[in-house]
Amino acid sequence: MSAKLELDNVTIQFGGLKAVGDLSFTINPGELIGLIGPNGAGKTTVFNLITGVYVPTAGRISFNGISLPGHKPHQITRIGISRTFQNIRLFPSLSVFDNVRSAFIMHLPHGIAHALVRGRAFHDEERELESDVLDLLDIFGLKDAQHTSCNALSYGDQRRLEIVRALATKPKLLLLDEPAAGMNPTEKEELMKLIRFIKGKFNIAIMLVEHDMKVVMGICERIVVLNYGEKIAEGTPQEVQKNPDVIAAYLGADHEVVGGAAA
């Protein structure tokens, strides 16, 4: 079955503010697609709409033929869409291991009674799960840090751990909100490699919100550009780069940023 995400004329209104307006785009299975736009363009809001944090005022969102609006975020994760957050949201009191383990809860075949009875099946299941978590941590070079508190990790590692945790839900579509934010150039290089690696290894579609054009242009196959909540361009990195509307939006935004800072 094709795990295709379709947004069809999606709009969300916060009071008088139209944060996203009449937005339509598609993400095909296995595709690596970028979502860019100036600050406040509505990128994070699009992620929140897809993952059920917000319900659109109008329009349709469907994944795999299932209409998403009305589903709770945890249900949408079960349907196969997982995400990271612009401001890292790890579970601060949990270890690296437990952060990833918590994302495996949704795969547990048994509920609470199983944990209470603690029979052989429970222990087998926990052991199997432990090795799954460790395998995943190993792939991303975090196995040695499994016991450390996630707060003790470097910023880059925290971002990586958040991606690992999202992958642990076994998504078909992964949404990454500014994964390179706050990273230095070397870390960004590594991140680009990592994203390509994930796409190949796990065979999933990825949508990436990112301000760093080098990262976006370097890895995305297709890019959707937002400005003031509306789509102003869509195409390959080359097409988008040359698009006059995109150039104007970014220049305009820059002027605004400068003006805002001066005020």
Added chain:
Amino acid sequence: MKYKAQIFLFIALAASLGVSLCAGNIDDYFLDILLNVGINVTLAVSLNLVNGHTGQFSLGHAGFMAVGAYGASIVTLQLGDHLLQIFGGGSIATALTFLIALLVGGGCAALSGWMVGMPSLRLKGDYLAIVTLGFNEIIRVVLTNTSGDGPFGGALGLKGIASYTNFFWVFGVAAVTIYVVSTMVNSTYGRGFLAVRDDEIAAEAMGVNTVRYKVIAFVLGAFFAGLAGGLYAHFRSTISPEGFNFLKSVDVVVMVILGGMGSTPGVIAAAILLTVLNEWLRDFEQYRMIVFALILIVMMIVRPQGLLPASLFQRKKKESA
């Protein structure tokens, strides 16, 4: 060890029964304090599941205790003779009757927990504190205003409740509470409670049904508070609405904070400490709250993580090859 938890429970139950059988040798005053300690341990460990592990702020534990106390007492007062007859008399019949009464009390408390929790736990933010506080007061006021001749006994409460509570029941229930809370939390399934406490939005995004977790924690917490209420009623033989006022809820919250939110051993230690302290301060009743407040302030400054923080007890996973 694989069956560590079950072995703990078995030993704790057997030990409770053993001590209970020779309780006649224990000094009455000392036994009184011990039973108080056991009941408070049950209250604190169960509230810790809600306030500590799941990060919700409930302020109405005494309300659920009241529901359990009245529920269990009404069963033994109204149906006790009946039940004893059905079970054929003797100590087994007494035990079965008391067990039924306790479970009815716990069940009523769990049901009221579900009714209070369901609407308020769907909301984000601190609604739960206000709703539970209100619930505690409503229960107290409603009980106070029932008819004095009715099954609830009005402001004077209920008298002549059979003294079924003994060492075995108190510490058996405490052991079961500790077993349920720790086994549940220390499992992959149980990481969900901690995830909800740490970040509800992230937990949802990881496929955790946060509302269900909060409701499970809250209803289970209410259930065990109800059991503690039933034990208390059949220990004191008289109960009145005033015994379950807001200050009683605060006592339990103080135990949880003092012990370290989310640390079962810490909360047990705090429950023991504060119960004993309460006993010492019995002659200075009016200063009790001042002392508690001072302890809390000092704790917040010196050891904000609590007496025995949870991290101390987190199982280090053995390095796997």
